[in-house]
Amino acid sequence: MRFDVPLVTGRLIKRYKRFLADVTLDDGGAEITAHCANSGSMMGLKDPGIKVWLTPNDDPKRKLKYSWELLEIDGAMVGINTSRPNGLVEEAIEAGRIPELMGYEKLRREVKYGKNSRIDLLLEGEGDTRTYVEVKNVTLAREGGVAEFPDAVTARGAKHLDELADMVREGHRSAMVFLIQRDDCDALVLARDIDPKYGEAFDAAVKAGVEVYAIGCRLSADEIIADRAIEVRC
Known part of the structure; x- marks a missing residue:
């Protein structure tokens, strides 16, 4: 499965309310809220500062313009989007x-x-x-x-x-x-x-x-x- 659009990178601020994650984007430093499509606890994968990859979208019907796809922790790549x-x-x-x-x-x-x-x-x-x-x-x-x-x-x-x-x-x-x-x-x-x-x-x-x-x-x-x-x- 190839991603439809290039992913953007950032650093996790926090994941909360199960389906939300605040992220500081690497390009420009803006702080955004991304959709987190994962209802699990994500144990061990929520440390502030970890590198994350997000899918951007320009659908005007979507409130959140980014979806959290990947993260890197201890040298491992992890996919957290449970719609995949x-x-x-x-x-x-x-x-x-x-x-x-x-x-x-x-x-x-x-x-x-x-x-x-x-x-x-x-x-x-x-x-x-x-x-x-x-x-x-x-x-x-x-x-x-x-x-x-x-x-x-x-x-x-x-x-x-x-x-x-x-x-x-x-x-x-x-x-x-x-x-x-x-x-x-x-x-x-x-x-x-x-x-x-x-x-x-x-x-x-x-x-x-x-x-x-x-x-x-x-x-x-x-x-x-x-x-x-x-x-x-x-």
Whole structure:
């Protein structure tokens, strides 16, 4: 995925109210407020002064003229925009970078299923062959080289795991794909201390037959590509 417009750089002042971030732009030093499309805690990624990359936009209907895309911390590039993962995983599947999810005739996004939910990606093959794919964006890394999910309590995430397990019981395939949007990790673990109930739901889903994959990203100010398998240690 290439960015549609050149990104602009700045330094983070603060992130607050979950969806807002104040930034000092490098070019000219103006202080602006950017949209932060990330509902997680962003643990370890909010230190004042870190370098950030923003997408500018000139849509008169948008109140905020910048969206926060990337940051750099301890030499690692991290993608924090949670509107990106579904598209990145879709690209990876279509490019054959997740071999276990290849061979389907159709891929659809945001399809209704389960208990008033929408699946991130639905893969459909011949007959009634279906694989339900849930995508989670991962940015937390408290130990060098090891990504963790979640970074906050997520009852919604546990519900998604339950519904994936239900699809397996109905005779379909289900898969959880963790997208590691940082370039310094080669393994994934669950942050069970942060959300024990998510860990329990994860274990139950795996026991029911839900498949689990993790894929890492190559990130730059020009593009983000999900391009390498990450070891799952959950």
